[in-house]
Amino acid sequence: MASRAEQDAMRRALTIALQGPRGVNPQVGAVLLSPAGDVIAEGWHRGAGTPHAEVDALSKLSPDAARGATAVVTLEPCNHTGRTGPCSEALIAAGVTRVVYATADPGDHSSGGAERLRAAGVDVEAGVEEDEATGLLDSWLTVQRLGRPHVTVKWAQSLDGRSAADDGTSQWITGPAARADVHRRRARADAIVAGTGTVLADDPALTARAQDGSLLPHQPIPVVLGTRAVPASAALRRHPHDFLQYDGDVASGGLPAVLEDLRRRGVQRVFVEGGPAVAAAFLREDLADELLVYVAPVLIGGDRLAVGDIGVTTIEEARRLAVASVIPLGDDLLYVARPTSPPPTPAVRAGRERVGTPSSEGDA
Incomplete structure (x- = not known):
């Protein structure tokens, strides 16, 4: 069950996702929380070829500062290598211990991030503010599905x-x-x-x-x-x-x-x-x-x-x-x-x- 801090962080992630451009890539926002529930970084996807929201947020922290953190993301972290690497792997490498996301990634090649995270021992929760995230991503989700x-x-x-x-x-x-x-x-x-x-x-x-x-x-x-x-x-x-x-x-x-x-x-x-x-x-x-x-x-x-x-x-x-x-x-x-x-x-x-x-x- 998502905590109040995680729910608030998801609403913030949905808001900052809108700063990214609309196009062939989804608008995604991410907020990183400390073990105490405080916001320590946030990021969003700025367009094709740029770091995804999770990596953008991680880039704002010093090495090891994300260990034990919770990542709150509007879309399931991706699990594929395109112009950027898999966000699931980046979160694991950073030492994130919990991931909360709003809606699943239906892509044939990009889905599977939640499974990869769980396999690495990361606690994963899905479906937080899912309706609002689906509304934000409706066109991209339709294209993917x-x-x-x-x-x-x-x-x-x-x-x-x-x-x-x-x-x-x-x-x-x-x-x-x-x-x-x-x-x-x-x-x-x-x-x-x-x-x-x-x-x-x-x-x-x-x-x-x-x-x-x-x-x-x-x-x-x-x-x-x-x-x-x-x-x-x-x-x-x-x-x-x-x-x-x-x-x-x-x-x-x-x-x-x-x-x-x-x-x-x-x-x-x-x-x-x-x-x-x-x-x-x-x-x-x-x-x-x-x-x-x-x-x-x-x-x-x-x-x-x-x-x-x-x-x-x-x-x-x-x-x-x-x-x-x-x-x-x-x-x-x-x-x-x-x-x-x-x-x-x-x-x-x-x-x-x-x-x-x-x-x-x-x-x-």
Whole structure:
């Protein structure tokens, strides 16, 4: 059972992990505690090729100063040699006698650090502040576990589940606080996905903007699903990044093929914001890791549902979700939800009969 000092140290480790850059490597923080529970050093991972968080913390101590110490780390210490050596070996060599970590390393080559530490007589405890660490590392963990980017599917709807009025008008269902939240979340993504139906109907910019309309520092790469051409006058063509469009040739393997191509391009976080058909396609394929549903206290009625057919024909097939949080945003509510069971692995998916292909609103 983690002590109060170790729990506090883990929360500190999670905070300092954010100082590291987001990229292909995980953001990791480490805090070293003396036998009395006092903080003696801390460190974080500063990017590919630099010392890992544990080694960074150890480097701030004189030789032998870590003997008998406890290392508190947000991710299981690695057990492989890449551009840097195994953190498990560094902790053993430093004389650390206890390691507390938040979440396990699922990597094929990097996992196994906990076993190596235990084999050397180090006391190891896992799962301290695991939920928060998993949230911090969600995109990296998804890439490691499933070989594809982490996918967030977002939509805005009325209280009766509609995304637009019968005449097709849909802008400003939600208020300014909700829209500002969407833009902040867009800025955390590496790519933003919309269908050609949405691009043609709404002419979205697919940028992440501040409330004054200026562009936020980080902009996701715009991705368009569908075969119809994007007009030369489209706002999308003025995006800071060139957009990627996946047509029948690229997407013949379905959405997994699109995500695989994005992963090869270095994309780890995908933000899906492309209309009812696109949202349904990701849900139907079990490719949504997180749902963001913005609900406005308005009634619209009609047939324009916020999500299309997801392949559910009976109530037993209903997709069960765990609501992680409900966030008030002005008069609106944001529901953050996740599937209650992990998505199928690539091997399982390969053996499953396909029930859908990439589509956009209007191209389904």
